[in-house]
Amino acid sequence: MALKSTIFKVKLTIADMDRNYYGDHQLTLAQHPSETDLRLLVRMIAFALNASDQLSFTKGLSSEDEEAELWERSLSGEIALWVEFGQADEKWLRKACGRAKRVHLYCYGGRSTDVWWQQQQSALQRYQNLRIWQLPEDTLQQGLKLIQRQMTLQCTITEGQIWLSDDEQTVHLQPVQLKGEP
Template structure:
């Protein structure tokens, strides 16, 4: 019998001073049985950084089709933004860059990211529509401490710094732009 996803409800208030975007979002996050809290929170962070009315989570790990885990899909089917997570291989990112106007990769994992980047930076340099961000390991661990089945979070973004907070604690996240 297959394990089912765990469902998390999130009330997310975003104040993004860099983009002048201010909105409240009611989200339902499905955590795949193979996904840990850290990865799920990086997905939520990516949503907060790119939030708009057409940004949506897909079936992600549960999908067998070739689609992003998070994307901004226009009404005409154009993929405005394709977002991936982890240390993706060049072949997969090439497909994403050919399908979408913009692609973002959110890397996390601490010490493995610089090794992955050293091995892949030359091949990925040619993709003009690709942005790669490394989320520091300490921030990812701290975000995982915010996980609760019903989360009420505030996200404040200003000058590249991101504060993610609940009623009890705040986490400073400073993504490192690799590309």
Template sequence: MALKATIFKADLDISDMDRGYYASHSLTLARHPSETDERMMLRLAVFALHASERLAFTKGLIADDEPELWQKNYGDEIELWIDLGEPDEKRLKKACARADRVWLYCYGGRAADVWWQGMQSKISRLENLTVISIPPDTLAQLTTLTQRGMQLQATIQDGQLWLAGPAHSVLVEGEVWQGDAERR
């Protein structure tokens, strides 16, 4: 018998002062059995950073040809492709060919650093790719906000995301490894 995804609900109020985007989103996140709370909460934080009316979660881990999140225009063309982890060069090149902008959020501490050392020169020519590294301690703090039903506020100013739950808030800030983090 196959394990089923665990469903999480999040009511997310976003105040993005950098982009002038203010909205509330009622989100349903399916956490795959192989996915950790850290990764799921990073997906939620990344949604807050790039939020729009057309940004959507995809099939994620179970679909090789889709990112974690994407934003399509009304002609079904991919404007924004957002992935998590340490994908191979072929996947990143394909994403950059399919989408106007590609964002990759790496996590995993030392493993991500090793991945970047081997990948940096191979993908440096991909001009529409932005790569951000999220520190392990940030992921650990994000998991403290995890609940099956979440009420969260996201405040974004000067490139910093503060994600707040009922008890505390977490600063989600990564290191830019490639690209222009200002072009969200």
């Protein structure tokens, strides 16, 4: 018998002063059995950083189609934003860059991300619509304290810094942009 996904319900209030975006979102996130809490946290942070009324999660790891895990589609069906997580393969990113106007990759994994970036940096420079950020491992580990099946979170973004909090604690993250214009 196959393992089922774990469902997380998130009330996420976003105040993104960098983009002048303010909104409340009710998210239902399915955590695939092979997905860690760390990856789930990265998915929520990526959603907050790119939030819009059209941004939506796809089937992600459970999908057999070649689609983004998080994307924004225009009313005409074009992919305006394609978002990936982790240390994506250059071939996969090439496909994403060819299909979407903008592609964002949020890397995590500490030192392994540094090694991945050294190996991929020259190959990825040619993709003008690709932006890559590294999320610091130590602060992501602190953010794991926020993960619960039912969450009410506030996210404040200003000058590229992120404050993610619940009623009891706050985690500060400073993503490092590896590729793309600030």
